[in-house]
Amino acid sequence: MNKKSIRDVELAGKRVFCRVDFNVPMQDGVITDDTRIRAAVPTIRYMADAGAKVILASHFGRPKGQVVEEMRLTPVAAHLSALLGKEVTKLGDSVGEEVKAAVAGMKNGDVLLLENVRFHPGEEKNDPELAKSFAELADLFVNDAFGTAHRAHASTAGIAQYIPAVSGLLMEKEIRFMGGALSNPERPFTAIVGGAKVKDKIAVIENLLTKVDHLIIGGGMANTFLKAQGYAIGASLCEDDKLDLARSLMEQAKERGVNLMMPIDVVVADRFAADAEKKTVAIDAIPEGWMALDIGPKTVEAYHRVIVESKTVVWNGPMGVFEMDAFAQGTIGVARAMKECSGTTIIGGGDSVAAVEKAGVAEEMTHISTGGGASLEFMEGKELPGVTVLTDNE
Numbered sequence: 001m002n003k004k005s006i007r008d009v010e011l012a013g014k015r016v017f018c019r020v021d022f023n024v025p026m027q028d029g030v031i032t033d034d035t036r037i038r039a040a041v042p043t044i045r046y047m048a049d050a051g052a053k054v055i056l057a058s059h060f061g062r063p064k065g066q067v068v069e070e071m072r073l074t075p076v077a078a079h080l081s082a083l084l085g086k087e088v089t090k091l092g093d094s095v096g097e098e099v100k101a102a103v104a105g106m107k108n109g110d111v112l113l114l115e116n117v118r119f120h121p122g123e124e125k126n127d128p129e130l131a132k133s134f135a136e137l138a139d140l141f142v143n144d145a146f147g148t149a150h151r152a153h154a155s156t157a158g159i160a161q162y163i164p165a166v167s168g169l170l171m172e173k174e175i176r177f178m179g180g181a182l183s184n185p186e187r188p189f190t191a192i193v194g195g196a197k198v199k200d201k202i203a204v205i206e207n208l209l210t211k212v213d214h215l216i217i218g219g220g221m222a223n224t225f226l227k228a229q230g231y232a233i234g235a236s237l238c239e240d241d242k243l244d245l246a247r248s249l250m251e252q253a254k255e256r257g258v259n260l261m262m263p264i265d266v267v268v269a270d271r272f273a274a275d276a277e278k279k280t281v282a283i284d285a286i287p288e289g290w291m292a293l294d295i296g297p298k299t300v301e302a303y304h305r306v307i308v309e310s311k312t313v314v315w316n317g318p319m320g321v322f323e324m325d326a327f328a329q330g331t332i333g334v335a336r337a338m339k340e341c342s343g344t345t346i347i348g349g350g351d352s353v354a355a356v357e358k359a360g361v362a363e364e365m366t367h368i369s370t371g372g373g374a375s376l377e378f379m380e381g382k383e384l385p386g387v388t389v390l391t392d393n394e
């Protein structure tokens with residue numbers, strides 16, 4: 001990556017606005033996977049040790065521009081304090097008088113965490129006023145939020161209009177690894193796409209079809225494709241306005257000779273709950289009112305065969321609602337296949353990372369990325385706005 005990093009600039013005594021991605025999986029206020037927080041620690045420690053005043057900013061979830069109590073970063077601050085072994089002051093907002101006063105009182109080496117930046121509608125709109133308010137807090141912008149680098153938001157891109165911008169150590173590392181593995185991938189090259197952000201990820205598939213030999217679909221994503229093929233999918237998660245796109249993608253895969261793999265069986269439940277009644281059915285036998293919450297064992301077997309024979313595999317998004325043990329088998333099965341694959345294995349995304357941790361195979365992966373959507377877009381060859389805005393090396 002030909003961008004300046006924190007290693008190239010003077011940090012002592014500087015106020016640094018550092019965008020991190022602390023959008024971690026959380027259940028009932030408890031962080032269930034802290035990979036993204038741990039991944040940002042080297043950058044934070046480096047800056048604090050160099051005598052910077054470290055102002056951390058992150059989003060959490062999708063609060064849609066208003067304060068949502070459950071989406072405050074309070075549990076994250078406590079966890080970060082423990083990881084750093086030093087106090088992290090957590091503020092109640094990300095701009096305003098309280099924030100300005102807290103920043104004014106910082107000493108060199110202090111670390112402060114602002115409140116969820118998405119509580120302000122201007123964040124996702126990349127509002128110049130909000131970006132300017134962030135910039136006024138600091139002398140330097142450091143972007144270490146690889147997981148959010150595909151978003152052009154006020155705290156990831158807009159702020160760079162007003163103060164010098166450089167990358168953090170995590171951002172640098174992610175781009176180096178992903179670029180190395182994906183610029184000229186060893187084949188067969190397989191992408192696995194699942195999860196719940198169907199709207200975001202379905203568009204990515206079109207570009208992936210120009211790169212991969214096999215494209216494996218699972219999770220909530222699969223339902224839209226199944227419905228597009230004419231299967232009744234009951235009450236399953238589905239994007240009805242993407243059915244035509246799904247059909248067109250299937251056509252394109254055929255034309256390009258890409259092996260597009262879809263579930264052949266699924267685990268269905270009578271409701272979205274850990275203790276729901278469940279059964280495994282073929283995809284043409286999903287009962288009315290039931291929902292597909294995992295891929296079935298025959299599907300896992302078929303996916304397994306392709307994954308183990310691949311030379312490069314990139315996986316984003318779980319195969320089912322893996323947070324509930326009853327619907328985790330598909331995801332765990334794919335994780336095990338990744339472990340058996342002798343080629344390059346890359347995991348992208350908060351939930352996918354949690355899934356490989358749950359399956360106990362994280363150590364065996366070539367690279368675990370902190371970005372899901374970001375790694376997919378990077379893989380497509382798209383520019384990431386959060387990277388584009390950083391200062392180029394001369």
Ligand SMILES: Nc1ncnc2c1ncn2[C@@H]1O[C@H](COP(=O)(O)OP(=O)(O)O)[C@@H](O)[C@H]1O
Nearest residue numbers: 195196197219220317320321349350351352372
């Ligand atoms: N069939 C499904 N129906 C509903 N939700 C699903 C299904 N499969 C997976 N999910 C959910 O998708 C979420 C992860 O989606 P996403 O955010 O797209 O993945 P990632 O964070 O890995 O990029 C998980 O919370 C999981 O429970």
Ligand SMILES: O=C(OP(=O)(O)O)[C@H](O)COP(=O)(O)O
Nearest residue numbers: 023147148349350371372373374
């Ligand atoms: O979790 C994230 O993305 P991911 O689920 O694609 O890994 C990032 O924090 C970005 O979040 P967003 O997709 O709400 O912009």
